[in-house]
Amino acid sequence: MIAVHSMPSAFSAGECERIIAAIAQTPTKEALLVGQRQDHNLRNAELVWIDNVDGMGWVMERLIALVRASNVEHFDFDLREFAESPQVAIYKDTDGGHFAWHSDIGDGPVARKRKLTLVLQLSKPGSYDGGDLEIMPGAQVLAASRAQGCVSIFPSFTLHHVTPVKRGTRHSMTVWAHGPAFR
Numbered sequence: 001m002i003a004v005h006s007m008p009s010a011f012s013a014g015e016c017e018r019i020i021a022a023i024a025q026t027p028t029k030e031a032l033l034v035g036q037r038q039d040h041n042l043r044n045a046e047l048v049w050i051d052n053v054d055g056m057g058w059v060m061e062r063l064i065a066l067v068r069a070s071n072v073e074h075f076d077f078d079l080r081e082f083a084e085s086p087q088v089a090i091y092k093d094t095d096g097g098h099f100a101w102h103s104d105i106g107d108g109p110v111a112r113k114r115k116l117t118l119v120l121q122l123s124k125p126g127s128y129d130g131g132d133l134e135i136m137p138g139a140q141v142l143a144a145s146r147a148q149g150c151v152s153i154f155p156s157f158t159l160h161h162v163t164p165v166k167r168g169t170r171h172s173m174t175v176w177a178h179g180p181a182f183r
C-alpha cells in the first residue's frame with residue numbers, strides 16, 4: 001500500500017474553474033469540525049456541500065471513478081459507499097484560513113466509517129501563498145502537489161493539515177469513501 005496516491009490532471013484547469021464559479025453562487029457555511037465543534041484554532045474555512053449545488057453530477061461521477069481506480073490499484077480497502085456530500089473548502093488569507101493536524105476519522109456514525117480521503121486542488125497554485133496540504137503517513141511529512149486539478153488520495157486515518165493561507169484564497173474539494181471498520 002502506498003501512503004498517498006497522487007493523480008495529476010484528474011480534472012482540467014477549465015473544469016476546476018467551472019466548479020469554483022458554480023460554488024460562488026452558493027451560500028457558504030463556516031467550517032464545522034467532525035462532531036460539530038467550532039474551533040478557529042483548529043480550522044478556519046468556509047464550506048459548500050456540492051450536493052447543494054446544481055449541475056455538479058458530473059463532478060461526483062468523476063470522483064467516484066477516481067476513488068475506485070485508486071482503490072483497485074493501491075489500497076484494496078473494503079469500500080461500500082460515499083455516505084457524505086463532497087465539500088468545497090474556501091481558505092482565505094483575510095480569515096487566517098487553515099486546518100490544523102487531524103485525521104478524518106471521527107466519532108459520529110458516518111465519520112467513523114471514513115476509509116479513503118480524496119482532496120482535489122481547485123485553485124491555481126500562483127493565486128495564493130501558503131495553504132499547503134501536508135500529509136504525515138509516518139515520520140516524514142509529504143507535501144501534496146499544488147497543481148490545479150491534481151487529486152491526492154490517502155487513508156482517512158492519516159494525519160494531515162493545511163498551512164495558513166498568507167495571500168489570496170485557496171479552494172479545495174474533499175470527498176470520503178466509507179466502509180466497514182478496519183480489521
Ligand SMILES: O=C(O)CCC(=O)C(=O)O
Nearest residue numbers: 089104119133162172174
Ligand atoms: O483542504 C484540504 O486540502 C484538506 C481538507 C481536509 O483535510 C478535510 O476536509 O478534512
Ligand SMILES: [Fe+2]
Nearest residue numbers: 102103104160
Ligand atoms: Fe482532513
